[in-house]
Amino acid sequence: MNGIHDMGGMMGFGAVEREADEAPFHAHWEGRVYGMQRSMGEVGLWNIDLERFSLETLPPLRYLAASYYERWLLGLESRLLGYGLLSAEEIAAGRSLAPPRALPKTLKAGDVERILNRATFARSAAAPARFAAGERVRAKNLNPPTHTRLPRYARGHWGVIESLLGCHVFPDSLTTGGGEDPQWLYMVVFTGKELWGENADPSLKVAIEAFEPYLEAA
Amino acid sequence: MPEPPPSDGAASHGAHSELSAIELRVRALETVLAEKGYIEPQAIDRIIEAFETRIGPRNGARVVAKAWADPQFKRRLLENAGAAVNALGGIGPVGVHLLALENTPKRHNLVVCTLCSCYPWDLLGLPPVWYKSAPYRSRAVIDPRGLLADFGLSLAPDVEIRVSDSTAETRLFVLPMRPQGTEGWSEEALARLVTRDSMIGAGLPLSPQEASP
Known part of the structure; x- marks a missing residue:
């Protein structure tokens, strides 16, 4: 979806503020939100793409006004409510008011090491890769109302396949009920001029990871 | 979805001596999830500890x-x-x-x-x-x-x-x-x-x- 999250190339957000010796979490609650997100990510109801989509569908003003872990909290709450795992009344009351839903699994403390080992998204390919390194391709002009990982700034522009990154779970399919539908993934490089026009920095190149269905041949 | 509490924003990080509105809201959510058996708070402790001590x-x-x-x-x-x-x-x-x-x-x-x-x-x-x-x-x-x-x-x-x-x-x-x-x-x-x-x-x-x- 063409949401507020798709920020590449936007202007007016001001200077980047950096912080010296930044801690992993700035407040106790941030760590708890992180941990709840990771824990609920393991119960077998949704994956990271659906987590991302629940952030992307936050109202734009709320998305922009919230800090990072506030967004995670809002996204987590919306998923919990959407899946009927709890009610708004229970969040307001701070206690369970109804029996739980049965979950496929839950994350136990003893399993934490396993989830800190990052999962693989590679899957077997149904067909050979369509493009090869060095080939010129165009990012399609796609505007789905659903989750996609093709950023707006690349759409309609010509680039070059730099490398093949394997065959991976396709987020666009997974978030729309089509299952993993694995697709080849490529590193595609665009010149600054192609993306941003004549006045672009001539020394700029931008690489994106693009799934095969995002690309068309020259 | 219910309205979120007033945010203390990304900049101030809620360094208050009293619990902020968001701290209370997060605590409420964790309590509900734990009571329902969806999460194990000790698992969350371990995740936080890993990032505060080992993964960096x-x-x-x-x-x-x-x-x-x-x-x-x-x-x-x-x-x-x-x-x-x-x-x-x-x-x-x-x-x-x-x-x-x-x-x-x-x-x-x-x-x-x-x-x-x-x-x-x-x-x-x-x-x-x-x-x-x-x-x-x-x-x-x-x-x-x-x-x-x-x-x-x-x-x-x-x-x-x-x-x-x-x-x-x-x-x-x-x-x-x-x-x-x-x-x-x-x-x-x-x-x-x-x-x-x-x-x-x-x-x-x-x-x-x-x-x-």
């Missing part, structure tokens, strides 16, 4: 220093970073989709995730707030030279700036150039020059002078 940029610094000191390791790292890091031991294990981007005199790499916050957390720890912020995500792909200048990093005009936007599950980190004047240094000493920002491309490693003023 020091791991990446060790990998970079090793690559500077050991050409064979560097070759393996550039071929298959996940396998090379996991063979080192003592880090991770890290995921298989890790990719090292080598800086050269002719190319400077910068990593961003314009769509969200993808970051090689299993090697570098959790990303800093600025990496996830709108100013960085919006500007990195259109004006990285200006962005880096704001960070105090001026690149020569003929150096290519390669911005890699982390739009899928590949996780990218930068292998910066080894600082001059470090010939014969141990890996441990070299690792102290490697900053987190230098592994994102938002900075350079420390010089020997900067490391021991």
Whole structure:
């Protein structure tokens, strides 16, 4: 979806503020939100793409006004409510008011090491890769109302396949009920001029990871 | 969805002596989830502890220093970073989709995730707030030279700036150039020059002078 999250190339957000010796979490609650997100990510109801989509569908003003872990909290709450795992009344009351839903699994403390080992998204390919390194391709002009990982700034522009990154779970399919539908993934490089026009920095190149269905041949 | 409480924003981080509205809301949510048996609070404790004590940029610094000191390791790292890091031991294990981007005199790499916050957390720890912020995500792909200048990093005009936007599950980190004047240094000493920002491309490693003023 063409949401507020798709920020590449936007202007007016001001200077980047950096912080010296930044801690992993700035407040106790941030760590708890992180941990709840990771824990609920393991119960077998949704994956990271659906987590991302629940952030992307936050109202734009709320998305922009919230800090990072506030967004995670809002996204987590919306998923919990959407899946009927709890009610708004229970969040307001701070206690369970109804029996739980049965979950496929839950994350136990003893399993934490396993989830800190990052999962693989590679899957077997149904067909050979369509493009090869060095080939010129165009990012399609796609505007789905659903989750996609093709950023707006690349759409309609010509680039070059730099490398093949394997065959991976396709987020666009997974978030729309089509299952993993694995697709080849490529590193595609665009010149600054192609993306941003004549006045672009001539020394700029931008690489994106693009799934095969995002690309068309020259 | 219910309205969220008033935010204390990204800047102030809620450093109050009393519990903030968001702290209370998070505590309420965790209580409900635990009462329903969906989560185990001890699992959350362990996740937090891992990032506060073990998983952080020091791991990446060790990998970079090793690559500077050991050409064979560097070759393996550039071929298959996940396998090379996991063979080192003592880090991770890290995921298989890790990719090292080598800086050269002719190319400077910068990593961003314009769509969200993808970051090689299993090697570098959790990303800093600025990496996830709108100013960085919006500007990195259109004006990285200006962005880096704001960070105090001026690149020569003929150096290519390669911005890699982390739009899928590949996780990218930068292998910066080894600082001059470090010939014969141990890996441990070299690792102290490697900053987190230098592994994102938002900075350079420390010089020997900067490391021991």
